[in-house]
Amino acid sequence: MNLAATGMAAAVAIAVLTALLAVVVRTRTSVVGVGTALTGVAAVVAGAAALAGGSFSVVLPGVLPLSGVSLTLDPLGGLFVAVTGGVAVAAGIYSMSYADTPDLRARGVRVALPLFVVAMVLVPAAANVGTLLVCWELMALTSLVLVVAEHRRGPQVASAGRWYAVMTHLGFVSVLIGLMLFVAHTGDDSFAAMREAGRHLSPAVAGVVFVATLVGFASKAGIVPLHAWLPRAHPEAPSHVSALMSAAMVNLGVYGLVRVGVDLLGGGAAWWWLLVLALGAVSAVYGILQAAMSSDLKRLLGQSTTENMGLVLIGVGAAGLFASSGDRALAALALTAALVHVVGHAAFKTVLFLAAGSVLHATGSRDLDALGGLRPVMPVTTAAFGVGALAASALPPGTAFVSEWLLLQALIHGLPAGGVAAAIAMPVAVAAVALTAGLAVATFVKAFGVGFLAKPRSEAVAGAHESPFTMLAAMGIAAVVCVVLALWPAGILPAVQAAAGGVAVSGDVTLRLNQATGALSPLLLTLGLVAAVAVVAAVMRAAVARRVRREARLWDCGGGPMSARMEYTATSFAEPLQRVFDDVVQPELDVDVSHHEESRYLVQAVEYRRKVPDRIERRLYQPVLSVITAWGRAGRGLAPGSVHRYLGYGFYAVCGVLLLLAVTR
Amino acid sequence: MLSLWRKIRRTGRVAESAPPLPDGERPERAVVLGGSVQIRHVDAGSCNGCEVEIGSAFGPVYDGERYGARLVASPRHADALLVTGVVTRNMAEPLRRTFDAVPAPKLVVAVGDCARDCGVFAGAYGVAGAVRDIVPVDVEIPGCPPRPEAIVEGLRKLTGR
Numbered sequence: 073m074n075l076a077a078t079g080m081a082a083a084v085a086i087a088v089l090t091a092l093l094a095v096v097v098r099t100r101t102s103v104v105g106v107g108t109a110l111t112g113v114a115a116v117v118a119g120a121a122a123l124a125g126g127s128f129s130v131v132l133p134g135v136l137p138l139s140g141v142s143l144t145l146d147p148l149g150g151l152f153v154a155v156t157g158g159v160a161v162a163a164g165i166y167s168m169s170y171a172d173t174p175d176l177r178a179r180g181v182r183v184a185l186p187l188f189v190v191a192m193v194l195v196p197a198a199a200n201v202g203t204l205l206v207c208w209e210l211m212a213l214t215s216l217v218l219v220v221a222e223h224r225r226g227p228q229v230a231s232a233g234r235w236y237a238v239m240t241h242l243g244f245v246s247v248l249i250g251l252m253l254f255v256a257h258t259g260d261d262s263f264a265a266m267r268e269a270g271r272h273l274s275p276a277v278a279g280v281v282f283v284a285t286l287v288g289f290a291s292k293a294g295i296v297p298l299h300a301w302l303p304r305a306h307p308e309a310p311s312h313v314s315a316l317m318s319a320a321m322v323n324l325g326v327y328g329l330v331r332v333g334v335d336l337l338g339g340g341a342a343w344w345w346l347l348v349l350a351l352g353a354v355s356a357v358y359g360i361l362q363a364a365m366s367s368d369l370k371r372l373l374g375q376s377t378t379e380n381m382g383l384v385l386i387g388v389g390a391a392g393l394f395a396s397s398g399d400r401a402l403a404a405l406a407l408t409a410a411l412v413h414v415v416g417h418a419a420f421k422t423v424l425f426l427a428a429g430s431v432l433h434a435t436g437s438r439d440l441d442a443l444g445g446l447r448p449v450m451p452v453t454t455a456a457f458g459v460g461a462l463a464a465s466a467l468p469p470g471t472a473f474v475s476e477w478l479l480l481q482a483l484i485h486g487l488p489a490g491g492v493a494a495a496i497a498m499p500v501a502v503a504a505v506a507l508t509a510g511l512a513v514a515t516f517v518k519a520f521g522v523g524f525l526a527k528p529r530s531e532a533v534a535g536a537h538e539s540p541f542t543m544l545a546a547m548g549i550a551a552v553v554c555v556v557l558a559l560w561p562a563g564i565l566p567a568v569q570a571a572a573g574g575v576a577v578s579g580d581v582t583l584r585l586n587q588a589t590g591a592l593s594p595l596l597l598t599l600g601l602v603a604a605v606a607v608v609a610a611v612m613r614a615a616v617a618r619r620v621r622r623e624a625r626l627w628d629c630g631g632g633p634m635s636a637r638m639e640y641t642a643t644s645f646a647e648p649l650q651r652v653f654d655d656v657v658q659p660e661l662d663v664d665v666s667h668h669e670e671s672r673y674l675v676q677a678v679e680y681r682r683k684v685p686d687r688i689e690r691r692l693y694q695p696v697l698s699v700i701t702a703w704g705r706a707g708r709g710l711a712p713g714s715v716h717r718y719l720g721y722g723f724y725a726v727c728g729v730l731l732l733l734a735v736t737r
Numbered sequence: 738m739l740s741l742w743r744k745i746r747r748t749g750r751v752a753e754s755a756p757p758l759p760d761g762e763r764p765e766r767a768v769v770l771g772g773s774v775q776i777r778h779v780d781a782g783s784c785n786g787c788e789v790e791i792g793s794a795f796g797p798v799y800d801g802e803r804y805g806a807r808l809v810a811s812p813r814h815a816d817a818l819l820v821t822g823v824v825t826r827n828m829a830e831p832l833r834r835t836f837d838a839v840p841a842p843k844l845v846v847a848v849g850d851c852a853r854d855c856g857v858f859a860g861a862y863g864v865a866g867a868v869r870d871i872v873p874v875d876v877e878i879p880g881c882p883p884r885p886e887a888i889v890e891g892l893r894k895l896t897g898r
């Protein structure tokens with residue numbers, strides 16, 4: 073057994089043991105947390121070992137009926153296992169004190185946490201369709217339990233759970249159909265056999281397999297238009313679960329896409345990847361636009377997940393497009409950019425969700441319009457969120473900058489490479505990435521500035537307190553990882569290259585990549601930035617020191633102390649953007665002016681309501697939902713509660729089936 | 738657009754030619770400003786008559802800006818305050834704070850009879866006093882309301898142009 077295999081075995085063993093402990097003896101919450109974190113550590117070790125070249129495979133035919141369990145960890149899977157493990161470490165430590173509430177102490181919830189993690193760790197290691205689907209479903213079910221863990225908080229939690237359950241299972245069905253069709257044409261459900269046979273599938277079949285699996289995997293990754301569950305489930309889940317879902321689970325959608333599309337089907341036609349690219353671009357822009365409008369902290373983070381997955385999909389789509397036009401080196405560069413973004417996104421989204429959870433824990437609110445003024449009372453959380461926000465907005469000393477820059481490089485260099493399709497798609501994609509990056513900055517300035525700085529906007533916030541040590545430690549770990557990734561991305565590049573190389577293979581990739589990183593050097597950039605800031609500060613100081621100084625009151629228009637009501641709120645901050653993108657987001661505005669009874673000229677109150685509905689959701693889902701509701705109503709007429717009638721249904725149904733058989737045979 | 742240009746050409750220049758520089762002493766502190774005075778207007782309790790006249794003093798006909806005086810949006814940007822109206826009780830403290838907010842060297846111009854000596858409102862219940870009772874005044878412009886020429890003349894005493 074090599075290190076990767078040992079790590080995987082340890083991860084599974086620890087997780088199962090923790091779950092058993094949670095069932096059998098009523099363990100403390102911290103034990104579950106430690107177990108989850110240790111599962112994560114084992115997964116990181118396994119993933120890192122696989123990335124370093126120590127892949128393994130095991131076949132356990134007896135474990136599952138029909139197909140048996142078959143696990144392999146190659147570099148691509150290893151990357152996702154390591155990322156999942158890393159997120160689990162932070163989430164596990166965080167849950168030690170965060171999950172110590174009556175709702176989260178429930179037995180089912182405790183059992184679900186380690187199982188969720190281990191299911192996510194096993195998905196990228198699955199080496200046949202059966203194992204993949206079982207782990208996929210286990211992941212969906214355990215996460216569903218965790219999403220509805222706090223269902224006592226209100227009906228919106230149950231509603232989020234319903235959305236999530238339905239959409240994740242529809243996605244599952246879609247993946248199932250795609251892979252079953254694939255297997256039907258290969259005759260063997262092991263990935264190795266499918267990889268062989270995938271090259272010889274007819275284009276039509278391959279296309280159908282690809283689109284079906286794309287639908288399923290995209291819905292898991294929260295890609296528009298299958299994103300509707302994401303901004304519901306992520307905010308309502310407990311925060312460490314949000315972190316796990318948003319930073320680790322959605323990645324597996326990307327994993328599935330790369331595994332099936334690039335690895336098993338071996339690339340395929342250009343239109344596949346143009347489709348992926350288009351979906352990615354739309355998701356990126358639409359996701360961040362919704363996030364920019366949002367005033368709910370966790371919802372905003374959830375929508376930003378859609379954005380980031382969109383960026384990743386742009387990279388994957390571009391990689392596929394380049395590969396289909398024969399430019400292997402560029403394909404590897406684009407795929408590397410996408411995978412680097414997966415890693416970076418996992419790091420900063422973990423920090424952000426954990427910090428948001430800390431705020432929620434301390435204030436009981438995640439409404440940005442009611443927060444503010446957290447810096448003095450929650451300095452560590454504020455610092456962690458600040459690091460995360462910087463990392464998420466693609467600016468030089470940030471994590472996302474590295475990957476988005478690489479992505480832009482790949483797209484720009486791809487212009488001459490790929491024929492007519494690329495000539496049209498690339499500039500549009502570059503524009504989409506640039507617009508997304510700009511909006512992301514605005515969004516995170518809003519989230520950080522309005523949520524944490526200035527004065528507290530509500531009583532609850534004024535009485536906030538810093539979170540317990542374990543929560544801070546978890547945020548700290550994730551924040552440090554963010555900083556390291558931002559300053560020294562070259563550290564993970566070999567690993568990511570190994571993962572990308574495993575599927576997109578080319579010899580001269582290394583050369584190109586080294587050029588790219590050499591030209592970038594975020595560390596130097598950051599040092600330069602720090603030096604520039606220091607110089608400006610010193611010059612200012614020197615200039616000011618020579619003048620006479622006078623202390624003066626803060627200018628508040630002369631009218632008494634400034635109150636929190638004068639501050640920018642999240643809504644007002646987003647207002648200009650909302651105006652600019654009026655046609656896209658179509659906000660619903662409602663201004664009610666009520667007058668005094670004595671005179672129409674005297675205003676009593678002005679009420680302003682704004683709602684930014686999800687347009688895509690309304691246009692696409694509402695009709696479907698209303699049809700389903702109508703069917704349900706119609707169906708209710710058939711079930712009046714009479715037992716005789718129900719027996720009659722059964723009888724006639726059997727007769728009908730028998731008749732059908734008699735006729736068709 | 739074209740019609741706008743045509744209109745501009747047809748109308749020509751409406752600003753009245755500059756009257757000679759008013760005599761009378763120029764406040765010492767105004768000299769440092771070098772002929773460019775940024776002004777923040779404070780309505781301390783006026784009937785708005787003075788405001789209308791200030792508006793025309795900076796309109797195209799009297800064009801106060803050509804003498805180096807300019808209205809700005811914050812006392813932090815200003816060299817001088819242009820105070821109109823009697824100082825009401827509610828505005829006494831804001832007026833003091835506005836004065837404090839202006840960076841030194843600073844000047845105060847009291848516009849209108851109300852600002853000079855409470856005018857028709859003298860002795861009324863809500864009145865805290867004339868401007869000079871609240872903050873030091875450098876230039877006074879009489880009239881109820883003062884004509885735009887008078888306002889421009891008063892401001893030229895500050896700019897010296």
Ligand code: SF4
Pocket residue numbers: 782783784785786787821822823848849850851852856857880881882883
């Ligand atoms: S001076 Fe005359 S015009 Fe000016 S505020 Fe007083 S009453 Fe109104």
